[in-house]
Amino acid sequence: MIRLALVGPLDSVRLIQEVAAERRDMIEAVPMVYQDAGQVAAILAEREREADVWLFSGKVPYSHAMNARSAGKPFFYIPHTGTSLYRALLQITYIEKKAIESISFDTFSRREIEEAFADIELQMPSAYINYYEGIVSAKEMTEFHYDLWQNGKIQAAVTCFLSTYLELKEKGVPAFRIWPTRENIRMMLDIAVSASEAIRFKLSQIAVQIVEIDGYGDFVRDAMSAYAVQRVEIKVNDLLVDYAERVRGSTVTHGNGRYVIYSTRGIVDEVTRNFTVMPLLEEFIRQLDVSISGGIGFGTTAHAAEKNAHIALGLARRQGRGKWMVVLDDRSVVGPLNSATHLRYDLRSDDAQSRDLAQRLGISVTTLNRLLAAVAKLDKGSFAADDLALYLSMTTRNARRLLxxxxxxxxxxVTGEEAVTKGRPRKLYTLLTRELTDFTRNKASSDTPADKNGIDSYTSSGL
Structure with missing residues (x-):
């Protein structure tokens, strides 16, 4: 059973709930009514745990939700398509029998409105349209329609906002409300059900976490005694058992400073806050004199998850000691956890263009993907080689060579220079995104040798 939040004004929520009742064998509807869409953020904060999937009555509450969302659960909204307009247009023409020469609309684009009139073979009147993206208030919409009415520019207003509709009616404006159609509601219910099933499947994936004491051989050689080694291993094991309890998993000790934890993706996702933090790291640093690295892998089978965990551990080693990396089931990489240089990028590329570009630059496809992710994360027009080196875990010299x-x-x-305290000024660079996109589309080389699957070995070195 899917717990589906239905968020919107009362009349819309009632209609959606009525249609959702057709799927009561699969959907448990959780109505959440607001007076104003500005209340959506508060509803999310207070009732987030009550639903698995969120369905909003329209684009406005959805935009508020997307602006306030924390993580995880899927959001959908019921689109107001051309079919949603038909009811209002038919009400104006055939029920109210009004001859409208000028009318105002909100939410819809001009094209959608023109096509709706064409579909029901009505002459398109003079139209004033407020089509928006993102967050907009009902007050703004009310003022838009009412100002046009007061200035004699329209004879009627069509709105998707309940409060705007009610206020316009109260002020004597011939106003007509757009409702979501049952057809669109059913379509979005199907999508919400499918999304929930896909998420449940993903969350049930096997998670394998390989944990190892960094430089175990050196640690053993430098230890005061075998007892000192055992004491550290006991502490590590105790911390891992506590962590395994949190992720509802089991631990296996492989010896030589290596441990494996088996659990499922859903709980690991939750504990690591969508693969951004590793709670164990702080405990390791606080309680141990050795550093601990880890690789987390996911897969639909234990073999696939373990293989990805090994790749993740190899990537963690290349980042330095005490690092944790994640490899997802689609071979995308996330990490390092607990780091300001946290990135998400693809481990492989299935297209010849990216492999060709990587070869021309003398780097791996993985490094190319990390480069693009790092530049996006830097989030500024220009950057220096040492900025990039920090994200790519390479020397500044290698970063300069790459740039x-x-x-x-x-x-x-090269877009300029930046003065530093000592030495010569740093060069500042800008990545030419359009040129890079054109290059990867158009400059594939047919004779470029490439690895069959475009995956870098996690044991490889260099760039």
């Missing part, structure tokens, strides 16, 4: 290659290929430019 020089991009400049040579016409995919980056």
């Amino acid at each position: 020089a290659g991009l400049v040579e290929q016409g995919l980056a430019s």
